[in-house]
Amino acid sequence: MAFLKNGLLFLFFLVSVSTQAQFGNTEIFEPVEWSTSISKKGDIYEVSIKAIIDEGWHLYSQNEVEAGGPIPTEFSFPNADGNFEVLYSTKEPEGKELFDPVFEMDIKYFEDEVTFTQDIKFINSPIAVEAEVFFMVCDDERCLAPQSVPFVITLDGSKANTPIGNVSPEDIAKSEALDIDVKGFENYEAEDTEESSNLTIFFLGFIGGLIALLTPCVFPMIPLTVSFFTKGAKNRKQGLTNAILYGLFIFVIYLLLSIPFHLLDSLDPEILNNISTNVTLNVIFFIIFIVFALSFFGYFELTLPQSWSAKMDDKANSVGGIIGIFFMALTLAIVSFSCTGPILGSLLGGSLTSDGGAMQLTFGMGGFGLALALPFALFALFPNWLNSLPKSGGWLNTVKVVLGFIEVALAFKFLSNADLVQHWGILKREIFIGIWIIVAIGLALYLFGIIRFPHDGPKKRPHKTRIGLGILTLLFAMYLLPGLTNTAYANLKLLSGFPPPLFYSIYNKETEGPLGLEAFKDFEEGLAQARITNKPILLDFTGWACVNCRKMEEQVWSIPQVYDHIKNDYILISLYVDDDKELEASEQFKYIKPNGSLKTIKTIGNKWATFQTLNFKNNSQPYYVLLDGDLNLLNKPVGYTPNGTEFEAWLAEGLKTFNENSK
Incomplete structure (x- = not known):
């Protein structure tokens, strides 16, 4: 049971580490530079829009592509109505379709540089032409989010490439003011810490998987499944092979669960990173974690539709062979969801709130799947180990309930994120710590057998292990008590990062630093x-x-x-x-990006995030x-x-x- 105690403590810190804003530097990509010109040919004017594309990147054609492909390049002319007539469609160079490794299909795209042309005819006197291009670019590994770049094209070229959209001189001045011209920055190389953070997430996912093994949905399956493979096979070698394949497929299935998030990440690299500061998403995670906790307490079960597991089971029995083993692994993943789902939810909520995004989620899922898969392979190789496994019993439900209390504590971290960003003042530091003290006391009372839940067995004297864990939990609550005071002891260093900062307090502080x-x-x-x-x-x-x-x-x-x-x-x-407090109306403006597109600077966070990216490329x-x-x-x-x-x-x-x- 020592492993159980350590495992629970590791889960307690799972979201702590995985929700941290990672400290690796993030590269900012601007792979396309646009320029415009206009020329007269009789009564017709030809507008030229040229794209210079960085090496290795693809700009896609205007041609429509099949489902699952990239977004085509599109041109529009906002002030055409009543001012000029757009003749025919925008022209692009001839070319052939080439295989695109990102979308794995033949697509027409451009490299290096390309010029698009559009013929127009002015209805009245010639005026400036407003144009806008909506495009998407990819290299062999990633795609950037589709974006729009607007232009104003004058006949004399005096204001070519000026962004459109109510851009005032004040906007231009405020955009320029954000660039502070830091001197000497180019002398220092950026550090890459992505590998170490990915390994941390993999390790935490592995710990989460080990804890999932101790739940009632998974633990009893280990001896049953291993016995099925070792006894049902024609010979021991085949049984070992089948059990190892079964474990491998479990690992692969959990790895595949992260793929959809890579698609989101490729469309917009900031989608996953912004979750940690998005108020709505943090509140949603708070609600989800509370639901997970109630499920662990035994008030209801989170299960996938029974028809899914029945169908997978039928497939496994009817197909047989390697494919049948895969469907058996898939059946386990579905059947055990009521126990693994909340733990995976913690991993999902944690991984997607960090800068590593989908890749970190893949590492976390990989670690989780590996931990679940290992017992089936190891016990098949060493079947005598099965005799050393503890018997299933009430202790499995105890694990679930303990995890439920931990889920409640973690839920308030997400609500705290939303509260801090919006300055609601609901979860000041002392209120947050007080809630954790109540949760810790509740857990201790459960371990001592005073509080009971629906799936608990007949009441009897608690086991020594439960009493020991209860005492540790009470000690933890006592450790939290100074956090309620306005003293030097309120700085709970062991929990740094979880409670709100010291200055976000119910007590009056001399400074807000x-x-x-x-x-x-x-x-x-x-x-x-x-x-x-x-x-x-x-x-x-x-x-x-x-x-x-x-x-x-x-x-x-x-x-x-x-x-x-x-x-x-x-x-x-x-x-x-990440401060969502709105700037004064007079301080809000439209920031003009180097590529000509616009970004509305509306909040304090918008301003300083742009300031950091612009000046420090981070x-x-x-x-x-x-x-x-x-x-x-x-x-x-x-x-x-x-x-x-x-x-x-x-x-x-x-x-x-x-x-x-x-x-």
């Missing part, structure tokens, strides 16, 4: 203060729903040497990229940059750095560079 530090929430204000005081800047790109940001603040920044550096030597500017949090008052980079920007000594050395290096440059 982490750990009582003075933090500017506006870059210009912080920059002005840095110039007045002649201090360097610690630029902190953070987020209300960013778990790793809270861990840095509460575990690393709280170290005395680090805290003193930030408080005394730097001007701290914390920019929240959109992950936390992300730390050291600058002087002239916007010179003092050293290499860093992301999540849990080693306090390393982060303190990084701050000291930046301060040293600042002092040397100031001489």
Whole structure:
């Protein structure tokens, strides 16, 4: 049962790590550059729209393609009505269809460069022509989200390539103001941490799969299934082969579950990343986790339609052979959904809220499937091990109920994300911790046999293991108690990232910065203060729903040497990229992207997320940059750095560079 205790603790931290905003750098792709021109041929004007395409990328033809293919390029002319007549359709170069490895079909596409032309005839006096192109580009591995690029094409070319859509001089000025021209950024190479984060997610998925093995839907299936393969085969070798194939197919089935999310990720790389800060989705995840918890408590079962499992079972029996084994594995996945579904839901909710997106989900699903598959292969290879398995019984239901309490605790993390981003003030830090204390006490009372649920067996004296777990749970609740106070002990370092930040409190705080530090929430204000005081800047790109940001603040920044550096030597500017609070109407504007398309800057988060991407080619949090008052980079920007000594050395290096440059 020691494994059970460790497994439950691992599940407790499953969403903790997987919901963290990952600290790898994210590359921003702009693979197409557009330009326009217009020429007169008698009474006809020819509008030319040219695309220069980066190497390796494909821009697709205007031709319609079969279902499952890319979105065709499309041109429109918004001010044509009453001003000019669009003659015929937009022309494109001749070409042939080539095999596209992304969509696995023959499609007409363009590489390097292509020019589209459109003949028009003015009805009255010639005027500027508004045009807009809607297009999608892919390389051999990914597709970018379809986007629109607008143009205004004048007869003399004076305003060619000017974006359309009510763009005012103020919009242009505010767009230019976001570019602060950081000096020296090109001297530092970006770090790639994707591999390590993927391995972390795989490991956590594997732990989740091991815990799923201990549920009533899966555990009893192990000896039954292994016995079926080893005894029902013609010889032991065949039985071993069949059992190993069965395990392999379980692994493959869970791996395949992540494929639809890759399709979403390819259409819009930000879809999955935005889940962590999307208020509606976080509330939905909160509701889903509560439903999962009620299911684990035994009030109802989450099951897929029985007809599905019956049909899969019939297929397995009628087909036989390798295909039959596959359908047997699929039947297990369907039948065990009531137990594995909530755990998979935790994995889904966690993986899709990180920058790794669909790839991390694939690693997580792979780890989960591998953990479920291993017992069937190992017990087939070593059948004597079956005798060492504990017998099925009430302890399996205990596992489910314990998981239910954990699901309730995790559910409030998602609700907290929404609350922080929207500043509702519903789940201040002390309220959140109070809810967790209640959940922990409820779990302890259940383990002691005081609280009971529908599927519990006859009441009897709790086993020593349950009593031990109950005592540990009460100790955990006692650990949480200082978090309700307004003292130095309220910083619960072991849980950094889960509760709301220390300054999001029911108590009055001197500042709204982490750990009582003075933090500017506006870059210009912080920059002005840095110039007045002649201090360097610690630029902190953070987020209300960013778990790793809270861990840095509460575990690393709280170290005395680090805290003193930030408080005394730097001007701290914390920019929240997920803040959904709307800017004042006078501060909202349409940001003009380098490719000519527009992005509405409506919220505080819109502004600072665009600011980070534009100036630092990065959109992950936390992300730390050291600058002087002239916007010179003092050293290499860093992301999540849990080693306090390393982060303190990084701050000291930046301060040293600042002092040397100031001489």
